[in-house]
Amino acid sequence: MKDQVGWKRSGQARHMEAATRNIRSISLNKLRHTLIALAVAALFPSDRSTCMAQTQAADCKTCHTAQATELAGSIHETLGCQECHGGPEKFQLDGAVLRSFTNRSLDSGMAFDHGSTFKGKPSRSEVPQRCGECHADVRRMNPYGLRTDQLARYWTSGHGQVLKEQGDETVAVCTDCHGTHGILDQHQPQSKTYPLNIPDTCGTCHADAAIMAPFDHPVQIVDEYKKSVHGQLLLEQGDTGAPTCSTCHGNHSAMPPGFTTVVSVCGKCHQHAAKNFATSIHAQQEEHHGCVQCHGGGENRYFHQIERITKPAGVMIQRYAHLLATESDPTAEQIAAAIHSEPKHIITQALPSCMECHEDLEDDESLPKLFNLIDEIASAESYYVRTAQRIDEVGRGVLLVDNERFKFEEAKTHLIGLAPVQHSLNNSLVEAEVNKLTAVCDDVNAELDNQEDGLEWRFRALIPIWAFAIVFAVLIYAKYRRLEHAYVKPLPKN
Ligand code: HEC
Ligand code: HEC
Ligand code: HEC
Ligand code: HEC
Ligand code: HEC
Ligand code: HEC
Ligand code: HEC
Ligand code: HEC
Ligand code: HEC
Structure with missing residues (x-):
């Protein structure tokens, strides 16, 4: 191996050292191909061949720019690709070979040997475990103050159970709700888990008749929610006090903590109604749908079109x-x-x-x-x-x-x-x-x-007062006329 490295024409010792480390991770097979290509190039020398004979360092983002860009703008910006996919830090590749990869679409059927430590792309059913390697690890999450129960809760959810027990990969896995490389935290308006975006995040499956058909879940739910008092409050007025899908159903488990059934979730916000409902005969009926029995809309509705009824x-x-x-x-x-x-x-x-x-x-x-x-x-x-x-x-x-x-x-x-x-x-x-x-x-x-x-x-009390005033006025006037008559003599006529 040392000889082969020595045979390289690169003059920079720093590069040679890196190459020594990396060349081991490239399979022998790959190396053989490279050597043949170099031999052919040596037989037909040209300007291009001198450059071809040089090896160049490449890393994951040299070939996978799209994923690298997304990752750089995400909450995971500090993670290396290797933490989720394995593989070496750097590859030492022949320049022409490298160009052939970077100039062509990667899904054009070309194969690239990523080395023996490469774990590849996780299948959908492997995703929860892969994300859980960090997110269920208290030691890793402590510095960020993040909870570590998402994976455990996920396995108890309707989604997780169907995945685990039936191996059915149509259910939601972490990446469906969060994205893969471009994951943002829930407070950013572009995040898939930002409250206003959640109905559409869930809707990619729950509003899709083909996906839902085998499970008998009505696809009208999403539309009904959007028309409901809650949906309008959230989506049209941006009022995040209104519940979105995950407020009632939980993010990772089927239910938020502290609730035995999803029908009791309404009481979290409507305490007075819930307290009174709890004393009613219906609260003891197992088959009763609770609040949504009356508020969910009745026939041909699927419990999500909850309407405003109280007028101010x-x-x-x-x-x-x-x-x-x-x-x-x-x-x-x-x-x-x-x-x-x-x-x-x-x-x-x-x-x-x-x-x-x-x-x-x-x-x-x-x-x-x-x-x-x-x-x-x-x-x-x-x-x-x-x-x-x-x-x-x-x-x-x-x-x-x-x-x-x-x-x-x-x-x-x-x-x-x-x-x-x-x-x-x-x-x-x-x-x-x-x-x-x-x-x-x-x-x-x-x-x-x-x-x-x-x-x-x-x-009424004013009437006598007025009467008195009028009489008084008349008397005064009469008196005036009398006095006028007695004292004011007409001027003698010339
Ligand atoms: C020289 C270009 C090149 C480099 C460098 C490279 N890849 Fe790839 N990668 C490819 C090509 C081409 C494919 C598609 C064919 C294949 O799977 O071999 C691919 C496929 C993948 C896949 C999908 C595999 C699958 O199972 O579908 C993943 C994940 C991946 N690369 C991750 C990485 C990671 C991580 C690194 C860095 C450690 C890396 N790649 C470095 C060229 C490259
Ligand atoms: C937090 C874990 C994580 C990190 C970090 C990560 N990936 Fe991935 N990557 C995944 C998962 C999970 C999938 C499977 C996608 C799916 O099923 O949605 C995947 C899929 C891929 C694929 C297959 C094509 C595709 O987009 O589905 C490629 C290529 C890839 N990643 C490259 C990279 C590169 C390059 C980096 C580093 C810049 C990287 N990944 C960093 C988790 C990660
Ligand atoms: C290598 C460890 C690692 C893996 C694997 C990993 N993450 Fe993370 N993740 C982190 C770290 C560290 C943070 C905190 C980053 C920060 O706050 O700066 C984080 C943050 C997050 C957040 C944002 C939490 C918040 O609200 O602040 C989400 C969402 C997330 N990760 C989802 C995933 C998903 C989905 C996967 C699998 C595709 C995954 N992570 C795989 C390490 C990891
Ligand atoms: C990738 C597709 C997909 C996405 C995204 C998705 N789901 Fe599901 N969901 C399914 C499938 C498939 C089922 C049927 C499995 C079953 O009946 O348990 C299901 C079942 C459910 C159930 C019934 C669970 C039970 O125990 O009966 C609820 C509630 C649910 N999803 C809520 C949500 C919410 C809320 C979101 C968004 C935060 C969401 N889903 C996102 C595919 C998805
Ligand atoms: C059905 C959709 C869905 C699935 C599947 C899902 N998440 Fe989440 N996740 C959410 C939502 C919505 C939030 C936002 C929580 C909020 O608003 O409080 C969230 C929040 C998070 C957070 C931030 C911290 C927290 O707990 O609030 C992390 C980390 C996380 N998820 C990781 C994961 C991992 C790891 C998986 C897979 C094991 C996963 N999620 C699967 C919907 C999902
Ligand atoms: C205000 C609370 C609330 C909101 C918001 C909400 N749901 Fe529901 N959801 C319920 C209740 C309560 C039920 C149970 C109805 C019943 O008794 O059958 C239910 C039932 C379901 C079911 C059927 C579960 C089963 O076991 O059959 C699915 C799927 C579902 N909701 C998905 C969603 C999706 C997707 C959204 C967002 C678009 C959403 N829900 C928003 C309260 C809510
Ligand atoms: C996260 C808190 C929250 C949850 C959970 C919640 N709601 Fe609401 N709800 C609200 C808010 C906020 C309003 C708007 C109140 C207003 O503007 O008067 C509202 C309005 C209503 C209204 C209309 C009230 C009126 O005065 O006409 C009804 C009915 C209703 N909700 C029923 C339910 C039912 C049933 C559930 C459970 C399936 C539920 N809510 C779950 C927050 C919630
Ligand atoms: C899961 C079964 C169930 C459903 C569904 C149901 N009820 Fe009842 N309801 C009962 C039982 C049981 C009683 C007590 C026996 C009786 O009075 O018939 C009752 C009693 C009542 C009472 C009288 C309470 C009292 O104190 O005398 C009213 C009012 C009532 N229901 C209205 C409704 C309305 C309106 C609906 C539909 C929106 C409805 N119920 C749906 C089971 C149900
Ligand atoms: C038997 C049918 C029925 C059930 C069950 C029911 N409601 Fe109501 N609800 C009504 C009626 C009728 C009104 C309107 C009363 C009025 O204004 O005259 C109402 C009004 C409301 C209002 C608006 C007034 C207010 O209290 O602010 C809310 C919110 C509400 N209900 C929530 C709930 C919740 C939460 C539950 C479950 C704990 C529930 N309802 C169960 C019939 C029902």
């Missing part, structure tokens, strides 16, 4: 004012339908799914009970908007209603409290909340009555 108090009041413009004396039903019909609407929509358990919708007493609850809330809402409207009307006149407005704020708190309490399906709880709201409205109305009575009283 201000919108309800506006809708009432609008109703009054066309209807001078609306009935309670008309008011309920006009200001907030959504709760009934979502239940009607979901009804077919209730029939899995409530077989006979006609005879079942449960459903009228629910609609009763909703009606009760609706009439409380209606009282609320009527009171609000009255405060406004009175305030537009001569009376000051600041006190009433202030008191009425409390009614809003109870109004907002109604919907979460309704999840208990408990009549008396809802009634109690309705009563609190009604009491405040009663109070405010009583005060307005008082104020208006006072105004009327003051108005």
